[in-house]
Amino acid sequence: MVRASSLDLQTGMEEPGPSDSGLSPDPVIALVGNPNTGKTTLFNALTGLNQHTGNWPGKTVSLAQGSLRYRGKRFGVVDLPGTYSLLANSPEEEVARDYLCFGSPNATVVVTDATCLERNLNLVLQVMEITPKVIVAVNLIDEAQRKGISIETGRLAEELGLPVVPISARLRRGLPLLLDRVDDLISGRLTTSPRCVRYDPQIEEAIRRIQEELPDLGEISLNPRWLALRLLEGEVALLEKLRARLGNNLVTLCSKAN
Amino acid sequence: MPEVGRLGLNHQENIGLSQENEIRDRLVSSIYRRAAGIASLVVKQEREKGVDWDRRLDDVLTSPWTGYPAMLILLGIVFWVTSLGANYPSRLLAGALFWLQNELLSVFIASGSPEWLYGFLILGVYRSLAWVVSVMLPPMAIFFPLFTLLEDLGYLPRVAFNLDHFFKCAGTHGKQALTMSMGFGCNAAGVVACRIIDSPRARLIATLTNNFVPCNGRFPLLITLSTLFAGAMGAPATIIGLILLGVTVTLAVSWLLSRTLLRGVPSSFTLELPPYRRPDIGRILVRSFLDRTVFVLMRAVSVAAPAGGLTWVLANLETAGNSLIGHSALWLDPLGRQLGLDGFILLAFILGLPANEIVLPILLMSYTAAGSMLEVDSLSTLRQLLISHGWTWVTATSMLLFSLLHFPCATTLWTIRKETGSWRWTILAALIPTAVAVVVTLSFAQLVRLF
Numbered sequence: 271m272v273r274a275s276s277l278d279l280q281t282g283m284e285e286p287g288p289s290d291s292g293l294s295p296d297p298v299i300a301l302v303g304n305p306n307t308g309k310t311t312l313f314n315a316l317t318g319l320n321q322h323t324g325n326w327p328g329k330t331v332s333l334a335q336g337s338l339r340y341r342g343k344r345f346g347v348v349d350l351p352g353t354y355s356l357l358a359n360s361p362e363e364e365v366a367r368d369y370l371c372f373g374s375p376n377a378t379v380v381v382t383d384a385t386c387l388e389r390n391l392n393l394v395l396q397v398m399e400i401t402p403k404v405i406v407a408v409n410l411i412d413e414a415q416r417k418g419i420s421i422e423t424g425r426l427a428e429e430l431g432l433p434v435v436p437i438s439a440r441l442r443r444g445l446p447l448l449l450d451r452v453d454d455l456i457s458g459r460l461t462t463s464p465r466c467v468r469y470d471p472q473i474e475e476a477i478r479r480i481q482e483e484l485p486d487l488g489e490i491s492l493n494p495r496w497l498a499l500r501l502l503e504g505e506v507a508l509l510e511k512l513r514a515r516l517g518n519n520l521v522t523l524c525s526k527a528n
Numbered sequence: 529m530p531e532v533g534r535l536g537l538n539h540q541e542n543i544g545l546s547q548e549n550e551i552r553d554r555l556v557s558s559i560y561r562r563a564a565g566i567a568s569l570v571v572k573q574e575r576e577k578g579v580d581w582d583r584r585l586d587d588v589l590t591s592p593w594t595g596y597p598a599m600l601i602l603l604g605i606v607f608w609v610t611s612l613g614a615n616y617p618s619r620l621l622a623g624a625l626f627w628l629q630n631e632l633l634s635v636f637i638a639s640g641s642p643e644w645l646y647g648f649l650i651l652g653v654y655r656s657l658a659w660v661v662s663v664m665l666p667p668m669a670i671f672f673p674l675f676t677l678l679e680d681l682g683y684l685p686r687v688a689f690n691l692d693h694f695f696k697c698a699g700t701h702g703k704q705a706l707t708m709s710m711g712f713g714c715n716a717a718g719v720v721a722c723r724i725i726d727s728p729r730a731r732l733i734a735t736l737t738n739n740f741v742p743c744n745g746r747f748p749l750l751i752t753l754s755t756l757f758a759g760a761m762g763a764p765a766t767i768i769g770l771i772l773l774g775v776t777v778t779l780a781v782s783w784l785l786s787r788t789l790l791r792g793v794p795s796s797f798t799l800e801l802p803p804y805r806r807p808d809i810g811r812i813l814v815r816s817f818l819d820r821t822v823f824v825l826m827r828a829v830s831v832a833a834p835a836g837g838l839t840w841v842l843a844n845l846e847t848a849g850n851s852l853i854g855h856s857a858l859w860l861d862p863l864g865r866q867l868g869l870d871g872f873i874l875l876a877f878i879l880g881l882p883a884n885e886i887v888l889p890i891l892l893m894s895y896t897a898a899g900s901m902l903e904v905d906s907l908s909t910l911r912q913l914l915i916s917h918g919w920t921w922v923t924a925t926s927m928l929l930f931s932l933l934h935f936p937c938a939t940t941l942w943t944i945r946k947e948t949g950s951w952r953w954t955i956l957a958a959l960i961p962t963a964v965a966v967v968v969t970l971s972f973a974q975l976v977r978l979f
Contacts, residue, residue, distance in 0.1 A: 306802045357552070360726055385803060388567035395559050413803065418574035426570040440808065467562045469555060503551050 296337065297456045298346040300373070302366055302397060303381030304390050305352030308409045310334075312381055312439035313349040316449075333369065340449045345456075348375065354389070356396045364507070370400050371492060371508075372515065376456045378404050379448070384414035384421055384436070398432060398464040399496045405433045405451050412438045431465040466495070476502055582804055589683070590801070595690045600768060602683070606674045607764040611755040614666040621665065625658035647844060648837055652893075656836025659889040660828045663910075664748040668821045671747060675712070676816035680807040684709050689801060691775070698779045699786030701730035708734070708778060711741040715936055716943040718743075723947070729792045732953060733785050735944055739936040739961050740778040742771065745828070745884035749931055752888065756911045757924040770932050777933060777964060828885030835879060835886050839893040853894050867966065868926030868973030870918065877930065882938045887931065922976050926969045933965035 301309045317336030334349040350369055351362040370378060380397050382390035387408070398404050408421055427434040433451045437444030454460035468474065480498040500508050588594050629650060636646035678684060688705035695704050703725045711718030718738040725731040742750055754766035786792065842853040850858070853875065861871030872894050880887035892910070895917055914923075935958045936944070945954040 355556075357556075361723065387571050388563055391563035391566055392559055395562055413805070420572045420574065422570045422572070426566065429566045429569060467559050469558045473551070473554060473558075499555065503555070 296344045296346045297376035298348060298373070299452055299456075300348045300350055300369060300375035300378045301381055302350045302370065302378060302393070303352060303409075304354055304383060304393055305362075307352070307381045307383040307390065308439045309349055309352060309381045312379075312407070312409065312437070312445075313347060315439050315442055315445060317347050333365065338449075341453055343453065345452070348373070353393065355393060356400070367400075368511065370397065372511070374491060375401075376403065377452050379407050379452065380404060381407050381409050381439075384408045384411045385417055385419060387421060394430065394432075395467050398430070399466055399499070400493055402462050402464050402493075403455055404462065404464065405435065405448070405455060406430060407444075407448055408434060408436045409439050411436045412441055412443070429465065431463045433460065433462065473502070585804060586686070586801065589686050590689050595686075599687060599690060602678065603768055603771065604764045606671065606678070607751070607767045608760075609674060610667050610671045611751050611763040611767075612760045613670045614751065615755065615760065617666040617669075618662055622658070622662035625662055629654060629658060644844075648840055652837040652840025653833050654836075655896075656832045656839065656886075656889045656893050657829060659892055660832045660885065661825070663752055663888060664828060664885060665821070665825060667748050667751045668744070668825065669817065671751070672744070672816040672821050673813055676812045677807055680805065680812055682802045682804045685801055694779055695782070698783040699792070700733045700782045701725045701727060704730065704734040704737075704782070707738060708741055708775070711738045711743060713744055715739050715741075715743045715940040719940060719943045719947055727792070729786075729790045732948065733782050733790055735947060736785065736953070736957050736960060737778045737781050739940065739957070740774045740781065740933060740964075742774060742932055743884065745937065746931055748885070749888045750928060752910075753924050753928055756914070757921050766928070770928060773929075774932050777968075781960065781964065827883055828889075831883045832886045832889050835882070835890055836893055839879070839890055843894055857894070866973065867930065867969040868922050868976070869930065869969070870923070872917070873923075873927055873930075877934060880937075881935070884931070884937050922973065926973055929969050929972060930965050933961055933968055935959075935962045935965075 301313055303309045313334065313336065316338050318338070333351070336347045336349075338345050338347055348369065350366040353360075353363045353366045356363060356367040356370070369375070378397060378401055380390075380394045382394065394404070394406055406426070408423060408426070411421070414421065421436065423434045423436050433455070435444055435448045435451055437448055439445070451460065455462070469477070477495060477498045480501055481494050484494050484497065589598050632654065633646060633650050636650065685706070687709055688702070691705040691708075692702040695702050704722075707718050707721045707725065710721040715738050718741075719735050722731050722734045722738070725734055750767055750770060751763065754763040754770075758766045839853065842856075843851045845852050847855070853872075857871030857875050859871065860874040864870045864872075864874040867874070873891060876887050876891035876894065879890050892913070895913060935941075941954055941958060944957045945951065948954065
């Protein structure tokens with residue numbers, strides 16, 4: 271029973287990003303993370319909405335939207351389906367990736383599971399390739415403590431070049447700090463300097479050359495390095511979507527390619 | 529889009545790679561290496577504190593030997609507590625609501641209002657509402673929190689894990705075990721959940737068979753009837769038997785579909801078993817009450833009120849010496865008898881198409897409205913009412929079977945229409961279960977007749 275408005279998977283995206291809806295200029299926070307890391311719990315805690323949470327992976331297939339008020343400002347919140355990667359192998363991954371690319375949220379919170387951080391970091395590393403406006407929430411910190419796991423969040427923030435906030439969405443711990451960081455990031459008081467993955471020299475060289483040839487994408491603000499990576503992979507579905515959005519600009523993109 | 533794609537392809541060739549998978553593999557392994565590197569710097573695992581309870585529990589709950597018995601025992605406890613605990617509050621509620629009915633009736637009669645008015649309002653609308661509340665509320669208020677508790681603990685994915693093997697044998701996707709579990713909540717929700725299955729073929733199979741597990745709307749009927757005819761001790765076994773039958777039918781029909789209409793090979797998937805979590809009891813009570821109990825009850829009430837009024841009208845409009853309901857029931861009776869039911873029961877299933885919740889109330893309405901004005905104020909008088917209409921354990925079993933297997937409710941059908949985008953699959957989704965229900969109940973009734 272999805273209560274909040276949900277978007278249809280099949281018909282593609284109608285993202286509520288600020289670029290589309292002239293009526294609601296509220297900045298948008300996207301929640302993304304591996305399945306069953308407590309995104310929906312965090313979403314409920316933040317928005318006061320009562321999405322049904324379940325202790326199983328794959329509960330959220332569509333986007334749920336809500337809003338919250340903090341420091342007297344309104345923010346939109348979008349709960350993305352849980353996904354292990356952004357390689358678009360499954361509908362969930364595609365929905366999450368397309369939203370991050372084309373929905374241009376003002377801040378993205380990657381919700382990670384402190385009890386299995388390593389696997390969750392794979393997603394963080396992929397998200398920060400798309401957008402630098404990322405905050406890492408290390409959730410389930412209470413559960414990790416019970417299991418004798420401790421996370422050096424300061425060191426983690428250093429390694430990633432992103433703000434890291436330990437939270438427990440279930441016990442509502444750490445949420446004000448998380449919202450402080452989000453607000454700082456959106457208002458520009460905080461900037462990130464993500465330390466993205468460096469690939470092997472051959473690939474880095476290819477990325478550099480593709481980037482040089484990339485045309486101006488107009489109002490679509492895709493990270494050129496990320497786009498170069500996808501082009502290198504030859505990802506057809508994404509190219510189709512780009513064509514749908516670029517329209518005339520595509521001609522330039524094509525002519526430059528030849 | 530070959531033109532833009534060439535930009536990337538040119539460079540793939542430049543670095544001596546022609547396979548896109550090869551590039552992706554190299555990218556992914558770089559990402560994984562980096563993630564492992566960071567994790568080794570920031571994650572400190574202290575010496576394991578005591579026992580790893582998660583592993584210990586999983587050794588029992590997901591082992592091939594103890595997994596299935598544990599599943600049955602857990603479900604058994606849930607249904608045992610439900611049918612035992614629902615009896616008393618049900619009697620209290622029925623007593624109070626039917627006392628109020630009589631008070632309301634005497635007020636109407638004293639004020640000299642016409643018979644059709646208080647008949648429609650009190651004996652039609654009010655009485656069906658009283659039925660819905662007193663018969664459905666207590667079992668729901670006990671069952672849903674218990675079920676939510678299992679969900680919150682993290683047990684449901686283990687059920688999916690245990691069942692995965694069977695679904696593979698049936699030629700479908702293992703995730704169907706998850707969408708089937710969702711169906712226990714609500715078949716419409718289960719159908720929406722089928723989106724998590726990537727393969728269109730396997731998704732259709734899961735959609736068409738979701739109805740074979742009893743949803744929230746049908747559990748009250750199953751619990752009430754099995755408590756009445758098998759007693760508080762026999763009810764859990766009966767319900768578990770029905771659920772096992774439902775799962776078996778799901779697998780059998782899936783197998784059949786994957787060999788005929790929807791041929792193909794099963795694809796694999798990764799199922800992550802979440803950690804067991806200490807459930808938040810307060811939240812479970814509130815959520816299961818608001819999201820499930822009140823949701824289902826309100827849906828039942830909003831459908832039952834007009835349906836109750838309509839049933840009363842049908843039962844009291846007479847032509848040719850019999851009420852409309854009597855005529856319809858009489859017409860359906862031969863078919864009903866063949867299935868071990870009667871015309872009224874079949875009619876209740878048909879009138880109950882909008883929502884399964886109202887099948888039992890409609891049946892009781894048409895029984896009581898069509899003559900025997902028995903005062904029904906507790907479960908034991910409910911049993912007498914049914915027996916006075918010729919019910920035996922065979923009737924009860926047939927009705928349980930039919931309820932388990934018959935066509936989905938209108939909401940579910942509408943959801944299937946929306947999800948599949950095709951009337952053909954929607955009609956099949958109604959026809960397949962109905963055919964199965966008829967075949968199973970018919971065979972059961974004929975078998976019993978033989979002995």
